[in-house]
Amino acid sequence: MISKRIQKMVPSVTLAQSEKIAMLKKQGIEVIGFNIGEPDFNTPENIIKKAEEAYRLGYTKYTPAAGMLDLREEICRKFKKDYNLDYTVRDVIVSSGAKQSLTNALMAIVDPEDEVIVPTPCWISYIEMIKLTGGVPVLVEMNEANGFDLALDRIESKITSRTKAVLINSPNNPTGAVYKEKDVKRLGELAVKHNFYIISDEVYEKLVYSGETNCCTAALSQEIKEKTITINGVSKSYAMTGWRIGFAVGPTHVIKAMSDYQGHTTTSPNSPAQYASIEALRNSEEFVQAMKKEFDKRRKYTVKRLNEMEGIDCFEPNGAFYVMPNIKHFYGKKYRDFTINCPADMCDYLLEEARIAVVDGTAFLAPHNIRISYSNSLENIQRGMDRMEEALKNLK
Incomplete structure (x- = not known):
């Protein structure tokens, strides 16, 4: 059965x-x-060469469950450089793709019957991930007429005592919408007020046009940072979808729970791909x-x-x-x-x-x-x- x-x-x-x-x-x-x-x-040639180097140097073994220490340090540097955010390696987990990072986060914080609010349209896997935890996806339709921007009044009306998180994705798949900073900040203030998490999927962060910039949720205030789990990875920004390296940063206790869970599922991500991802984050801006x-x-x-x-x-x-x-x-x-x-x-x-x-x-x-x-x-x-x-x- x-x-x-x-x-x-x-x-x-x-x-x-x-x-x-x-x-x-x-x-x-x-x-x-x-x-x-x-x-x-x-994938850029410099990244490919680093993967080849990894094999020659013997980076073919297990890494810590949360990922290679050097890569986690590089992720900390990335958030400091891009958003002036301070994280330590204890606040970072590397997973087999951003999809696993998302699953880890939901498994770490959602109990059966907990509610997770998801603005729609959304990537369909969000809903199934929430359901697999025993949680309840609460879908809130955004308005096409205003470019699918965050509709904060609609979201706020769905907050209950069972709300454990709001899961947002900006830049957005499938709409391409880039959420406005004022709206994300208001959502962050609601998270602080009502004591829920924001899971902020920012895997498309580098692909923003017309002079706009990605709004990193955790960078809006220290209080909001403490309620935010940021999901990212190398797949979209560096054309590395098949390398399967994603990562999350967030409150230390949440990241530890995610790491504990990952340790009993996939153990750790692909070692050579982790080694190459350091190069992606460090030397691929051009x-x-x-x-x-x-x-x-x-x-x-x-x-x-x-x-x-x-x-x-x-x-x-x-x-x-x-x-x-x-x-x-x-x-x-x-x-x-x-x-x-x-x-x-x-x-x-x-x-x-x-x-x-x-x-x-x-x-x-x-x-x-x-x-x-x-x-x-x-x-x-x-x-x-x-x-x-x-x-x-x-x-x-």
């Missing part, structure tokens, strides 16, 4: 789509992918800026093309590498055997008729949107937008 907790878990809705894409490609049909949630750039500049060009082009398409409405986000066009104008419209009644229908239609892969927004609690990742070459984005525009014109 399968456990009840797994039976209640909702599988990733993108798996069926991925299978369809794989079948088309096996038939030799080209599909332009706008569904990928990772940079299309390769790469980050070049990648960010290219993403910015793609972002502007993608939003411009989408808003030129009749029936599409898409706000211009200032972070990550996603946009979320609203497609409800097309509900009830048809072409051949297709009728569009929801985002899933639109995803199937665009895959079959335009040979482009986009993601159903309902996977992220966005019931009238699709998610498009511009983590693809500008040439492919141009071709994909041409195909999409032509396919949409056929819907009557």
